[in-house]
Amino acid sequence: MGSNLQRFLGGSPGAVATKLIFLSLLVGAFMALLGITPVGLFERVLRLLRDIADLGFGSLREVGQWLLYGAMVVVPLWLLSRLFASRR
DSSP states (O other): OHHHHHHHHTSOHHHHHHHHHHHHHHHHHHHHHHTOOHHHHHHHHHHHHHHHHHHHHHHHHHHHHHHHHHHHHHHHHHHHHHHHHHTO
């Protein structure tokens, strides 16, 4: 069982914990230097995803308007052409 745990962790639990503590300290210091908090980072990621979704839905709305405007011209013309074609 110990070897399965070590294989899963990628080393002995003590060594992995030491590496994780050291990396956490470095990343935490770097984030503090930049003035980034985990909550702020999470909010920025959510805002980014929301902005991307808004761009996507805005584009879909615009394409839908183009489709509607085009259909307002094309469908009546098509209908008229079909009506006049049936009289021949």
